[in-house]
Amino acid sequence: MTPKTRKGSDPVRGQTPASGLRGSTRLIYGALTAAAYLLVPTLLGADNYIMSLIVAAMVIGCVALSWALLGNLGGMVSFGHSAFFGVGAYVSAIVTVKLGVPVLAGIALGGIGALLASVVMLPVLRLRGPYFALAILAYAHIFRILATEWTSLTGGSGGIANIPGLPTILGYDMSGKTGAYLTILTIVLAFALAYRAIRASHYGTALRAMHDSEDATRVVGVNSTLLKGLMLMVSAFMAGVAGAFNAHYINFLEPDYAFNGLWVTLPIVAAIFGGYRTIAGPVVGALVVYLLDQLVFKTLIPTGHQLVLGGLLVAMIIFSPTGLLALLRRKDHA
Numbered sequence: 496m497t498p499k500t501r502k503g504s505d506p507v508r509g510q511t512p513a514s515g516l517r518g519s520t521r522l523i524y525g526a527l528t529a530a531a532y533l534l535v536p537t538l539l540g541a542d543n544y545i546m547s548l549i550v551a552a553m554v555i556g557c558v559a560l561s562w563a564l565l566g567n568l569g570g571m572v573s574f575g576h577s578a579f580f581g582v583g584a585y586v587s588a589i590v591t592v593k594l595g596v597p598v599l600a601g602i603a604l605g606g607i608g609a610l611l612a613s614v615v616m617l618p619v620l621r622l623r624g625p626y627f628a629l630a631i632l633a634y635a636h637i638f639r640i641l642a643t644e645w646t647s648l649t650g651g652s653g654g655i656a657n658i659p660g661l662p663t664i665l666g667y668d669m670s671g672k673t674g675a676y677l678t679i680l681t682i683v684l685a686f687a688l689a690y691r692a693i694r695a696s697h698y699g700t701a702l703r704a705m706h707d708s709e710d711a712t713r714v715v716g717v718n719s720t721l722l723k724g725l726m727l728m729v730s731a732f733m734a735g736v737a738g739a740f741n742a743h744y745i746n747f748l749e750p751d752y753a754f755n756g757l758w759v760t761l762p763i764v765a766a767i768f769g770g771y772r773t774i775a776g777p778v779v780g781a782l783v784v785y786l787l788d789q790l791v792f793k794t795l796i797p798t799g800h801q802l803v804l805g806g807l808l809v810a811m812i813i814f815s816p817t818g819l820l821a822l823l824r825r826k827d828h829a
Contacts, residue, residue: 540673559765560777563777564726564729569722570723573627576758577753581753582735584735585742587742602743613731617724620724642750655748705722761781761785768783768784768808769818771818773820788804
């Protein structure tokens with residue numbers, strides 16, 4: 496007598512088609528990760544311009560990932576992630592320049608500083624929809640004004656110069672373009688794995704349930720305000736680390752740059768274009784959108800080239816509202 500198997504399973508291996516699909520997906524992501532670490536530096540490491548564009552795209556992708564986590568799990572749309580990016584950048588710059596803290600520790604402290612800044616914003620969790628988005632945007636303007644006016648700490652509009660670069664790790668100078676790329680790639684990968692772990696946890700299940708009915712989840716005992724606050728703090732930490740890394744990468748900081756609105760608009764465009772409900776989508780979207788803009792659109796249309804990005808985003812929303820990765824998967828299964 497042969498043992499019974501579940502419907503749709505493989506009687507030899509005892510695996511369902513879904514488990515096989517998950518295994519192949521892991522292999523694909525593993526191969527892509529290996530290529531990102533090995534092939535990109537090998538093939539493009541000698542071209543400083545291309546590597547600098549990729550590093551900038553990865554920074555945008557890191558902020559886009561933090562924005563997507565807040566929107567996808569927390570159910571909150573933010574227009575103020577430049578606040579977290581700027582606070583993280585300034586905290587790391589100040590503690591390394593004025594207190595002599597090592598750079599890697601400074602980057603971590605930058606993330607913690609952004610997290611603490613999000614704690615100040617917790618009262619706005621009472622707001623929903625556009626009111627929450629605009630309230631976070633107002634905080635971003637407040638932090639920019641503080642950075643401009645608190646000259647004894649931040650240097651005011653003159654900014655902070657001579658910010659120490661990325662350190663030498665295991666004999667390899669990380670301050671170069673390739674070293675910076677490997678650093679930000681590791682940061683993004685770590686955050687993507689953290690995002691995945693949160694989404695797969697019981698907290699992730701509760702957060703997704705809140706999207707359908709927040710009142711219903713409260714009835715069954717879920718503290719929705721607490722979970723949303725935690726997602727805001729995690730998202731802020733991620734954006735703060737991105738800002739801190741960027742400060743040490745460019746070695747200079749001033750308020751109009753650190754709190755620039757582009758640190759909101761570009762990540763949002765990237766996340767929506769790539770697919771903000773997926774983990775890889777925001778990063779892929781950042782690479783595609785930023786590299787296309789800088790290498791193609793800027794060459795063809797030097798003035799107003801970012802208008803093309805707007806048209807590209809509108810087209811993506813019309814033809815594939817779930818983003819580029821979902822569109823590619825549909826074509827793959829067609």
